[in-house]
Amino acid sequence: MSLKNLESYKGHIHEYGFSVINRVFSEEEVEKILNVLNSIDTSRENFRKSEDLFAIRQFLKEIPEIKNLVFNENIKKIIKEIFGEHYFVVKSIYFDKPETSNWYVAYHQDLTISVDKKLEMSGFGPWTTKQNQFAVQPPLNVLENIYTIRIHLDDTDGNNGALKVIPKSHAKGIYRPETIDWNIETEKICDVEKGGIMLMKPLTLHGSNRTTNGKKRRVIHIEFSDMELPEALQWSERMN
Template sequence: MDFPQYKSEINNNGFAVIDAVYSQDEIDQIAEIIDRTDSDSATFRKSKDLFAIRQFLKEVPNVTEVLFNQKLKNVINSVFGEDYFPIKSIYFDKPGNSNWFVAYHQDLTISVNQKAEIENYGPWTVKQNQFAVQPPVEVLENIFTIRIHLDDTDENNGALKVVPKSHLKKIYRPETIDWNKETEVSCNVPKGGIMIMKPLLLHSSARTVNNINRRVIHIEFSSLQLPTQLQWAEKLTVN
């Protein structure tokens, strides 16, 4: 793996795609563990267009060993840094007939253990008993997101579309995008590959048109400690 190249792509463009992080056997193991999980928890969201598991690593702890294989650990340590740890995780299963789509946005909130009055932290929201808050932009700039793809994903089944370099513009409102100046890229990822992105990168996801499922595990990483009143809601130590 060309770690310096991936790091450069992420710093300059806001994203990178790395193929073959997982074997077919590892993908099958991950899928089997997910399929065996009791889906009645409040953190599970089920509809005809989407199946999602919030706090994924907490809800499906048995997946951790196979998910954090040596290749992924090498990526985290070499591209992010050895002091980075998971802070948020979600599993998405977008069915092949899904009409679900997400408009252009940045990921502007973090998940924390409680609500507290702290300067420059806000606004606050609560989803399924999970507190989320928009932190100072410096906190967001420290975060890396890894999207692990359990299916081949392209523009026909909801691959992320991104605006390269938009992560360098701090808070960038989607309604202000000037398409005469900006470009759009489809981040196609083969099964077993990963996409790394910065949360401030403008990204969207279109409807599925080819009847092929898209299963993705989304994990966010940080190396920061939050103000003393707050803790990361899903902080996990991965050896």
């Protein structure tokens, strides 16, 4: 499809913290991505496998041959026109929520970034380390600057774990889920068609329900920033 006018999507993500754009990938482009995913050796260290979830961390580094398929002309245009001229990849994950999955995710914000090392720095913390990968909660302005693209490889709705979000929660700083006031907040379920994307700010409160319709939900999650980190700290998955 030709994405002519992206201004309305840009306005929506700025105001509400998320936006859905369908038909970003053609049927054929989605099939090519799935062919690569179906042919990979899933026993590697950065792959997490359980009955409820299969995930690949550092996805674009682990599966470099997928990069050209993911960054089609539409995605490049969206990054440039909605995010900004100088945005680059800082994190990527692939999620496969199987048909029988009982996996559900409680409301949360995405509060950590992936970095190359652990440094004691003012404003950065707490830290976590998993398999030699370092994650840290950075200062608020770093989180506010990030955009996330979630590429949907299956039709997704409330019955197979589409994200539910609280509109405008991205503008409220660190928002603890246990303090959500349901008298003033509303929940929105973000249906996305196969080949569509969801754009999100990481501070938008989001979660997802268990799968009830026996359908898969496969999503490529990529985060972008245009900020350099202070001192000697680097984004661990930085990719232009």
